[in-house]
Amino acid sequence: MLVLGIESSCDDTAAAVWEDGTVRANVVSSQADLHEEYGGVVPELASRNHQRLIVPVVQRALTKAEVDAEGLDAVAVTYGPGLPGSLLVGLSFAKAFARGLDVPLIGVNHLEGHVCSVDLEGPRPGRPFLCLVVSGGHTELVRVDENAQHEVLGRTRDDAAGEAFDKVAQLFGLGYPGGPDIDRHAETGDPAFHDFPRSRLDGFDFSFSGLKTSVLYYLRDRSAAERKRLLADHLDDLCAAVQAAVVDVLVDAMRRAVEETGGEHVAVVGGVAANSSLRRRMGALGREAGVDVSVPALTYCMDNAAMIAQAGARRLAAGHTSPAALDVHPNLQL
Known part of the structure; x- marks a missing residue:
């Protein structure tokens, strides 16, 4: 065909x-x-x-x-x-x-x-599997059964993870799309530099608008000179802290879903699945929880x-x- x-x-x-x-x-x-x-x-x-x-x-x-x-x-x-x-x-x-x-x-x-992108290369994840869909405008956790039917367990109530990265990148003076820039700067940053909020809602729904607002206020409460110095001296640390806040929420949701459903196979797909920290943390979750983790090739x-x-x-x-x-x-x- x-x-x-x-x-x-x-x-x-x-x-x-x-x-x-x-x-x-x-x-x-x-x-x-x-x-x-x-x-x-x-x-x-x-x-x-x-x-x-x-x-x-x-x-x-x-x-x-x-x-x-x-x-x-x-x-x-x-x-x-x-x-x-x-x-x-x-x-x-x-x-x-x-x-x-x-x-x-x-x-x-x-x-x-x-x-379906998890099936393009390599072994297909076993069915059913839990799938975290994290693209620019979407963040959803779904259960995919043998017949490729999807049961949505939770979705974002406001900004998606990718949108949060893009909006925070603008505040930091980075380029578009913001996710890859934040990921690159975060590689050498300290995620403990600042404790940005992690929104954990009932069930498996997500919310990332509060993170964006927190970053906005964090910068706004400083003088122009202080902001300039902060972004010059600690841009990598700020990116690492923001990235940690997003990834913590995503991994925590998948961990809870595995525990509550008894799922043995999980996947992460979409543009944000290219984030290096998310890929590492999901791999670690797989080893800790004893589940198979599938993530598509970056392409x-x-x-x-x-x-x-x-x-x-x-x-x-x-x-x-x-x-x-x-x-x-x-x-x-x-």
Whole structure:
């Protein structure tokens, strides 16, 4: 089964080819440099650049995979959640491409794609498994069963972990996206430099807006000269302290979920799963709790079309296709 996947939910234009358990090609064109000067994604700029990039990106994926478009069995595409204009570019192209080839169109939930990303390389985690989905705009803890059905155990009530990193990075004068910058600075910092708050809610829900506000007040309560000196002398320490606050909450939620459900297999997916501290701490949790931990390769933590193609292939194998009237769903949930 040869499936073309298309992903354009935010600021990355991506296309991939999946064939019977193998990623034949995975091409991603990032717009990070374009949006960096604004400190975040500008939706209008993102959608315009998707329009410019979608055709060459798909062409590169097909060329890299060494397949002709006529050989495709289906076209899978992200239809939500994400930025409406960005989603619309990918979905419109996928509809036209599938119609022209007379092959099925398969709409894929972006978050479902992330959950499936643990199966792209290496051994698949056993089923059922607990999955922490931590991307730029989403933080959720879900239980995935044998039939790939998802039970949401908890989700963020405000900011996601990735959003917290990006907003704090702005306060620190770092670039966009903020998560990788914070991770790099935290490598040589002291996480005990300052005790930022850890929000622990009932059940498995998350909240990270209080962390952002705490950092804001921590800096605001100092004079301009003090802030400048603090950020010059202790930027690494501050990044390490913020990172520790986020990772502590995520790992604690997974630990409690393992204890309460008796789960033996866990996974962490999404952009924040690339964070080095989170990967180390989840590995340590696995050893302590005696559970198997799966984390995708760094390439597949970020938004990519391989995960969409794979999820689409699974849907097609199960007999599911999408109508030509499929529309974007910016607020789609698992």
